[in-house]
Amino acid sequence: MKNSEVAQVFQDIADLLELKGETLFKVRAYQKAVRSIEHLPVELAQLTKEGKLREVPGIGDAIEKKIVELLTTGRLKYYEDLRSEFPEGIISLLQVPGIGPKTAMRLSTELGIKSLEDLEAAIVDGRVVGLSRLGEKTAENILRHLRSVRTKEQRIPIGTALPLAEDIMMSLQQHSQIRNLTPAGSLRRFNETIGDIDLMGTADDGEAVIAAFTRLPQVKEVLAKGGTKASVVTHRDLQVDLRVVEHDAFGSLLQYFTGSKQHNIVLRERGQRQGLKLSEYGITDLQNGRLEKFAAEEDFYHRLGLQFIPPELREGQHEIERAAENSIPELLGISDIKGDLHIHTEWSDGRDSIEAMATGARNLGYQYIAVTDHSRGLGIAHGLNEERLREQMLEIGRLNERLEGIHILTGTEVDIRADGSLDFADELLRELDVVIAAVHSSMGQDQDRMTQRVLRAIENPHVDMIAHPTCRLLGQREPVALDSETVFRAAAQTGTALEINAMPDRLDLRDIHIFRARELGVKLALGTDAHSTEHLLYMRFGMGMARRGWCEAKHILNTLSVEEVLASLAQ
Ligand code: DGT
Numbered sequence: 001m002k003n004s005e006v007a008q009v010f011q012d013i014a015d016l017l018e019l020k021g022e023t024l025f026k027v028r029a030y031q032k033a034v035r036s037i038e039h040l041p042v043e044l045a046q047l048t049k050e051g052k053l054r055e056v057p058g059i060g061d062a063i064e065k066k067i068v069e070l071l072t073t074g075r076l077k078y079y080e081d082l083r084s085e086f087p088e089g090i091i092s093l094l095q096v097p098g099i100g101p102k103t104a105m106r107l108s109t110e111l112g113i114k115s116l117e118d119l120e121a122a123i124v125d126g127r128v129v130g131l132s133r134l135g136e137k138t139a140e141n142i143l144r145h146l147r148s149v150r151t152k153e154q155r156i157p158i159g160t161a162l163p164l165a166e167d168i169m170m171s172l173q174q175h176s177q178i179r180n181l182t183p184a185g186s187l188r189r190f191n192e193t194i195g196d197i198d199l200m201g202t203a204d205d206g207e208a209v210i211a212a213f214t215r216l217p218q219v220k221e222v223l224a225k226g227g228t229k230a231s232v233v234t235h236r237d238l239q240v241d242l243r244v245v246e247h248d249a250f251g252s253l254l255q256y257f258t259g260s261k262q263h264n265i266v267l268r269e270r271g272q273r274q275g276l277k278l279s280e281y282g283i284t285d286l287q288n289g290r291l292e293k294f295a296a297e298e299d300f301y302h303r304l305g306l307q308f309i310p311p312e313l314r315e316g317q318h319e320i321e322r323a324a325e326n327s328i329p330e331l332l333g334i335s336d337i338k339g340d341l342h343i344h345t346e347w348s349d350g351r352d353s354i355e356a357m358a359t360g361a362r363n364l365g366y367q368y369i370a371v372t373d374h375s376r377g378l379g380i381a382h383g384l385n386e387e388r389l390r391e392q393m394l395e396i397g398r399l400n401e402r403l404e405g406i407h408i409l410t411g412t413e414v415d416i417r418a419d420g421s422l423d424f425a426d427e428l429l430r431e432l433d434v435v436i437a438a439v440h441s442s443m444g445q446d447q448d449r450m451t452q453r454v455l456r457a458i459e460n461p462h463v464d465m466i467a468h469p470t471c472r473l474l475g476q477r478e479p480v481a482l483d484s485e486t487v488f489r490a491a492a493q494t495g496t497a498l499e500i501n502a503m504p505d506r507l508d509l510r511d512i513h514i515f516r517a518r519e520l521g522v523k524l525a526l527g528t529d530a531h532s533t534e535h536l537l538y539m540r541f542g543m544g545m546a547r548r549g550w551c552e553a554k555h556i557l558n559t560l561s562v563e564e565v566l567a568s569l570a571q
């Protein structure tokens, strides 16, 4: 059983216990375990084998036993018994905002509703309104939420969502008097996938802005519209929520709707202990009932005795404790990046010339790029053979004499074959500035073979970096089976860098792996894997992941200057 499946079981248990009216304390215990498991960089099965399950925060005796039972038998008696106490499908009803435990029970027992599809049908044919004390307005709200849930279920990669959000923001800025227009929600936190886009802004005349928003050409359908907020669905079937407030309340609005939900829960509990109630409107002093408003988000955090917490860290893990002790580090920023170490050109499967890629990078303010075309084993990508690679090295030498303000490093993205050997001989690799090794085939290998394969590449003294270590493609291909802990330790020991691949459908390593690798002292590098000059801009997605992994400039290889990076690679 995978971690995500175990987490889902505990999430269901938490929901059912809530339905049953159990104490909040008990429900929270399961919710906490869910968050913890979702953020684990290693498989629970492995921790169980090593007897380390109890070291995970939020996993105590009772939950440990349940995990072991799930992993060994694939079932959990406690869960099955709990489920049998309730009608089928009740958990899905509870996910709909506006449906609390009581309504869910009535829908299920009185109308026999077992799924969201049943529910939609029952609203449309009027049976839901027929239930006593459930008005037309509630039914309408539920219907709207059902549609909203449906669009949100198809989470889209941030690489698709961010440009769409920027397009809408640009239009809205042209058509209205909106100010401080900012993304919030998962987009601002740089989650790898996005359920819906949340936008925040300020205006003197909020209603005019809302009206302009609902009339944008990108909008297909208006789900809801009020004086200060609206929800729409775009032609790309993506939901966009906009909220507009007056300037003096913007800080708390942005804070609340940036989330994450879990971060806000932990923050609210901290506020409660201080006698303060937090909301999207500000902070209320519970003693005198006075509401303090915040124009700036920083001041909201400061009022709670906390350092400002960058959105990418707001996961409800340990960021609030760290902010309380003033130990949130200065995270990596885009201006720290001095070069791009993973670039393809027309010599293999890229679109543009070496020179075009180099001048593109220079325009971004970089000092260097590494040309890392594929090796011969990758036939479909027109991988270079030894002879062509030598030709390319000469060409790069000539370009370096001619081009000003940018240095081109010679390199390769050499294929790691199924047995862990490399596609080029050591003698050739030795002559290159940068050697990136990567898996592109036989991805179905079991964990032992795959781990040994990657370890062999890591231990080759000429390999500087492993690209996209888990090979996952978001929404298309699961990560390969890799013992990440062993790989990270070997990478740290040999000084081999691991790549944070910035291509939006890879984002590999992912946040939790970055966090763990960094903890173990692994050198990390950001690479765009650009196959055209436009792709150089993918760097910001890798940046988001690095920040989510708590990376500072010092953790990232390509924050070094060209002289420093060459010296580091030569070691
Ligand atoms: P998404 O859209 O699924 O990718 O994820 P988010 O985080 O953007 O979630 P969304 O759009 O439902 O809500 C945006 C933020 O608003 C969320 O991160 C925190 C806040 N928020 C929404 N609903 C609740 C809630 O019921 N409780 C709390 N504490 N915060 C909420």
Ligand code: CA
Pocket (backbone or CB within 6 Å): 185, 186, 187, 195, 196, 197, 198
């Ligand atoms: Ca959202």
Ligand code: CA
Pocket (backbone or CB within 6 Å): 185, 196, 197, 198, 241
């Ligand atoms: Ca939303």
